[in-house]
Amino acid sequence: MAMLELQDVHVKYGAVEALKGVTLEVNEGEIVTLLGANGAGKTTTLRTISGLLRPSAGRILFEGRPIDQMPAHEVLGIGVGHVPEGRRVFPRMSVQENLEMGAYQRKGGNKEVMQRVFELFPVLSERKSQEGGTLSGGEQQMLAIGRALMSRPRLILLDEPSMGLAPLIVAKIFEIIAEINDDGTTVLLVEQNAAQALKLAGRGYVLETGSIVMSDDAATLLSDDRVRAAYLGEDIGAA
Amino acid sequence: MCFTSQFWQLTVAGLAIGSLYALIALGYTLVYGVLQLINFAHSEVFMAGGFGGLFLVRELVGDTAPGGAAAVLITTAGILGGALAGAGTAFVLERTAYRPLRRRGAPRLAYLISAIGASLFLYNLAGKEFGRLAIPMPDIYTSGTVFHIFGARVTTNQLVIAGAALVMLIALDRLVAKTRLGQGIRAVAQDAETASLMGVDINKVITLTFIIGGLLGGAAGFLYGLVFNVQYTMGFIPGVKAFTAAVLGGIGNVRGAVLGGLVLGLVENYGVACASSAYRDIIAFMILVLVLLVRPSGILGERLGRSA
Numbered sequence: 350m351a352m353l354e355l356q357d358v359h360v361k362y363g364a365v366e367a368l369k370g371v372t373l374e375v376n377e378g379e380i381v382t383l384l385g386a387n388g389a390g391k392t393t394t395l396r397t398i399s400g401l402l403r404p405s406a407g408r409i410l411f412e413g414r415p416i417d418q419m420p421a422h423e424v425l426g427i428g429v430g431h432v433p434e435g436r437r438v439f440p441r442m443s444v445q446e447n448l449e450m451g452a453y454q455r456k457g458g459n460k461e462v463m464q465r466v467f468e469l470f471p472v473l474s475e476r477k478s479q480e481g482g483t484l485s486g487g488e489q490q491m492l493a494i495g496r497a498l499m500s501r502p503r504l505i506l507l508d509e510p511s512m513g514l515a516p517l518i519v520a521k522i523f524e525i526i527a528e529i530n531d532d533g534t535t536v537l538l539v540e541q542n543a544a545q546a547l548k549l550a551g552r553g554y555v556l557e558t559g560s561i562v563m564s565d566d567a568a569t570l571l572s573d574d575r576v577r578a579a580y581l582g583e584d585i586g587a588a
Numbered sequence: 589m590c591f592t593s594q595f596w597q598l599t600v601a602g603l604a605i606g607s608l609y610a611l612i613a614l615g616y617t618l619v620y621g622v623l624q625l626i627n628f629a630h631s632e633v634f635m636a637g638g639f640g641g642l643f644l645v646r647e648l649v650g651d652t653a654p655g656g657a658a659a660v661l662i663t664t665a666g667i668l669g670g671a672l673a674g675a676g677t678a679f680v681l682e683r684t685a686y687r688p689l690r691r692r693g694a695p696r697l698a699y700l701i702s703a704i705g706a707s708l709f710l711y712n713l714a715g716k717e718f719g720r721l722a723i724p725m726p727d728i729y730t731s732g733t734v735f736h737i738f739g740a741r742v743t744t745n746q747l748v749i750a751g752a753a754l755v756m757l758i759a760l761d762r763l764v765a766k767t768r769l770g771q772g773i774r775a776v777a778q779d780a781e782t783a784s785l786m787g788v789d790i791n792k793v794i795t796l797t798f799i800i801g802g803l804l805g806g807a808a809g810f811l812y813g814l815v816f817n818v819q820y821t822m823g824f825i826p827g828v829k830a831f832t833a834a835v836l837g838g839i840g841n842v843r844g845a846v847l848g849g850l851v852l853g854l855v856e857n858y859g860v861a862c863a864s865s866a867y868r869d870i871i872a873f874m875i876l877v878l879v880l881l882v883r884p885s886g887i888l889g890e891r892l893g894r895s896a
């Protein structure tokens with residue numbers, strides 16, 4: 350049984366259908382990437398999994414349990430963390446408080462988890478008392494990922510963690526995603542940075558205007574001509 | 589200046605009434621923080637606190653003012669009675685006047701209409717059930733004056749009001765700054781959707797925010813009744829003034845509401861000395877208009893709210 354299953358999920362914004370029957374699955378321990386152009390519906394997919402949006406049709410199962418009617422705070426409670434698009438750190442909370450927010454539902458100590466987050470992102474421990482809103486873009490992304498880890502999710506949803514960051518920071522973030530996965534967390538990674546995402550992931554899906562148009566092993570997708578042309582910015586004709 | 593001769597007397601009076609405005613203003617500002625909505629029925633929460641405290645104290649006080657330790661206990665009971673009545677009213681308001689609208693994603697204007705409707709309903713209900721005449725609080729204290737400071741007389745009522753308000757204001761400030769619930773409230777105020785992704789049950793936080801605002805506003809209702817009597821219409825003027833105080837300090841900003849309340853209380857009393865007591869209520873509204881024109885975000889700005 351897959352850890353996460355989307356079965357023919359439809360989502361509408363008013364009359365406009367943003368997802369037109371998305372079916373995908375993520376197995377425990379995997380890194381799966383969801384690729385697609387602007388407006389394809391990647392963020393919508395993640396927000397629906399997290400319970401921020403309700404599907405108009407279809408089902409979502411997490412560890413065999415239907416979660417498509419669950420409010421967001423309960424979805425987090427059963428083990429799904431979400432690093433939202435645009436980071437969304439709490440601007441007027443300190444780094445420390447932002448991390449504590451990630452552990453809002455956890456009873457008892459969170460020292461250990463926080464220690465691990467500081468190991469992954471030493472810069473956060475140096476800036477514990479700085480307000481979230483005053484961090485650099487890269488630091489905010491690290492905080493957003495660290496904050497999501499604080500709930501010890503079994504599945505983490507990452508929405509374009511590389512957006513707007515310098516290549517060096519992007520490489521660093523991708524390394525950390527690999528480490529998080531090594532720690533035992535399953536990853537569903539939304540990216541426009543297809544080349545790097547496919548190198549990191551085991552499998553990938555390609556979303557186009559609300560429908561999955563391709564799904565395969567990452568290596569296969571990476572060498573697929575259509576993927577190369579559309580998402581890796583390569584001009585195949587000139588090759 | 590016109591107010592220099594009675595400066596300290598006016599300052600004492602201003603701080604006492606100002607601390608009540610601060611308590612009520614917190615109810616507006618906390619709810620605004622989490623919902624970006626002005627709870628215009630909050631004045632009725634205050635009124636309910638006045639009646640709640642009055643009824644309880646009437647049971648406890650006999651024919652003569654008890655004074656001494658009994659007076660301290662009865663005052664505490666009155667504050668608690670007012671606070672509970674206020675919290676209950678605020679809770680019911682949220683459930684009946686606002687939550688159904690929120691569930692349907694109603695436009696802003698609908699909330700305003702709902703608030704005004706709830707306010708009219710509540711104070712007319714109180715007028716019908718409890719009578720329309722002003723009811724004085726029974727005498728609790730044997731002495732009217734406690735001490736003098738810089739030649740200004742400080743009444744027992746003023747001391748009770750300012751002391752109780754100070755304790756509650758500090759408790760609230762600590763709650764928002766240091767507790768898990770307070771952190772949840774701040775998170776919802778800064779970014780409600782992300783707060784829910786962190787596991788915050790937004791509905792629960794909103795309910796608790798109304799209850800906290802209701803506790804403070806209800807307690808203020810009782811304290812106000814110590815000086816000005818209890819009546820079904822008692823919420824209107826202090827309600828608008830406290831709203832002014834919240835805007836003055838920066839709506840959504842906890843410390844701003846306290847500062848706004850104290851400033852308004854002082855300015856109002858200094859102003860009365862300069863003009864006439866007939867201008868007391870006008871001063872508050874002039875300040876409201878001026879703030880809206882000159883610095884709409886208030887003295888301290890929107891700190892709890894979303895400006896990022």
Ligand SMILES: Nc1ncnc2c1ncn2[C@@H]1O[C@H](COP(=O)(O)OP(=O)(O)OP(=O)(O)O)[C@@H](O)[C@H]1O
Pocket residue numbers: 362365367385386387388389390391392393394434541
């Ligand atoms: N709140 C909304 N109301 C109406 N339409 C929306 C809303 N959010 C998204 N959409 C539409 O749904 C479609 C999918 O949007 P979505 O944000 O999921 O795309 P995306 O793949 O994440 O894009 P990007 O790479 O630019 O982040 C788009 O056409 C978008 O305009």
Ligand SMILES: [Mg+2]
Pocket residue numbers: 391392393434
């Ligand atoms: Mg997106």
